[in-house]
Amino acid sequence: MPEILDQARAQVLETGVGLDEAGVLAVLTLPDEHLPAALQLAHEVRMRWCGPEVEVEGIVSLKTGGCPEDCHFCSQSGLFTSPVRSVWLDIPSLVEAAKQTAATGATEFCIVAAVRGPDARLMKQMREGVAAIRAEVDIQVAASLGMLTQEQVDELVDMGVHRYNHNLETCRSYFPTVVTTHSWEERWETLRMVRESGMEVCCGGILGLGETVEQRAEFAAQLAELDPHEVPLNFLNPRPGTPLGDRPVVEGKDALRAIAAFRLAMPRTILRYAGGREITLGDLGTRDGLLGGINAVIVGNYLTTLGRPATEDLKLLDDLKMPVKALSATL
């Protein structure tokens, strides 16, 4: 057994203290023959510190495309020659999306907008949309609207938004290679305000942007320092027309190593499968990740791409005897 897994068993499993950057790097560079043991340990850590429940979430884009930022992975940037056109979702469709999500048994519904930060029009749409959902659908509402001012943070709290997503996307040292129109530190500042407001912090990123394995470890350590309630883990799905459109997808075993490593860095967080798992891991890999540290999933479609049918994920959870977290358990 590699020394790092013995160390992780004693430290993470027994005491709940996550691995540091060097420890994460050691897991990320484990030879293939030790990957099953790493996943098994990460699963034990998840079961010990989080329990068997899986949190299910659906997401929808309230405002698609036309974003002024240049996140090199994103097909919604207005600066690239992506085929994605700008479109707004109306309130009845937003409520319908929330109903579709709730029908899967999901407890979380995240409203997302492709913006640098919300303007008055978007905040008005949010206020009306969140009120309409809360009146008709029994589900927790989260939001992801880019960088916020303190006033906007306070307004979202007042609306009843209980969790805010703002991904750091990648480690601090690599971020300027991926985004040039704003800084990692500006994102961190929004996350600080969100935390202080009492909203739950949801912060993760995308693997496969061209970062090194050392930078992957750096990212895990920086997320652990932030200590978010939830970490959505995406794998790059290269989008036509974007600067990263020709990048290869993350190799399945590397994705699984990352899942185990991120779990061992953050034993208590909600570690969520987000975009890209279908092309990176496929059905078998999706199962391996759920038995390797993942304890939350986005079901159904994503913002600009399609996911597996929710029924397939729910059947998989049933096969694995992993109960879907109930709404009462999130309140």
Next chain:
Amino acid sequence: MSVPDPTTVGGDVPPPWCDRCGEPARSGPHPACAAARALEPPRFCARCRRRMKVQILPAGWSAVCVEHGEFRG
């Protein structure tokens, strides 16, 4: 208005444009587009090549061409 999936518009006759990349569809196969289509909605109208307004919901999608109307999946 709801019409068939744009990849099948025209019945047995292939549509003139690829609904994913917007390039001519009759000049040869588009294997990458065909593979990607399982996890992507159409972006271009297969009849006229216009970029469509696409809205994705958790359990479906709609794509609107200003000339040829709405497609759903």
